[in-house]
Amino acid sequence: MSDMEPSTRKFSLFFLVIIFVTLALAIAAFFQAYDAYNAGQAANGHFFTLIGASGLALLTYMVFQTRRRTLRLAFVPPRITSTVLCQKCGFKNIRDFERGDFIFKKTDDCPKCKEKMSIASVFREVKEKKKKRWI
Ligand SMILES: [Zn+2]
Numbered sequence: 001m002s003d004m005e006p007s008t009r010k011f012s013l014f015f016l017v018i019i020f021v022t023l024a025l026a027i028a029a030f031f032q033a034y035d036a037y038n039a040g041q042a043a044n045g046h047f048f049t050l051i052g053a054s055g056l057a058l059l060t061y062m063v064f065q066t067r068r069r070t071l072r073l074a075f076v077p078p079r080i081t082s083t084v085l086c087q088k089c090g091f092k093n094i095r096d097f098e099r100g101d102f103i104f105k106k107t108d109d110c111p112k113c114k115e116k117m118s119i120a121s122v123f124r125e126v127k128e129k130k131k132k133r134w135i
Contacts, residue, residue: 015066019059026055078124085120086110097122 033048080097084107091112105119 015062019062022055022059022062026052026059029055080122080124082119083121083123084108084117086113086115086117088115089113091117092120093117 029048029052033045033052036042036044036048081094082097082101084093084095085091089110089112091110101119101122103119103122106116107119108117109115110117
């Protein structure tokens with residue numbers, strides 16, 4: 001929790017307040033229900049039990065939704081790759097994007113013909129996994 005970004009932490013704090021308020025209301029509703037049952041008012045008891053259960057269900061739903069969202073954010077880092085091409089022999093190498101890469105930039109020597117290679121293209125990989133799952 002401590003290594004999260006500031007914006008995420010701010011949202012989490014707000015979220016935690018909502019969680020605690022909802023939890024407090026749900027617990028209060030259960031106490032009201034308990035009192036009502038003790039007083040012999042079964043109808044009121046059922047009503048407050050329903051409110052408390054709804055609060056807990058909402059709480060579970062919210063926690064589940066947030067967890068799923070943060071997991072999704074954490075597992076999809078944008079991957080940028082650079083294609084390094086030898087103009088002489090056509091040797092092609094695809095590697096991760098490095099800071100300062102641009103198209104036509106001269107890079108390492110070609111492992112085949114020792115000619116200077118240059119970057120032919122820089123692109124971001126398109127995630128295809130999700131689409132495949134639906135087919
Ligand atoms: Zn070459």
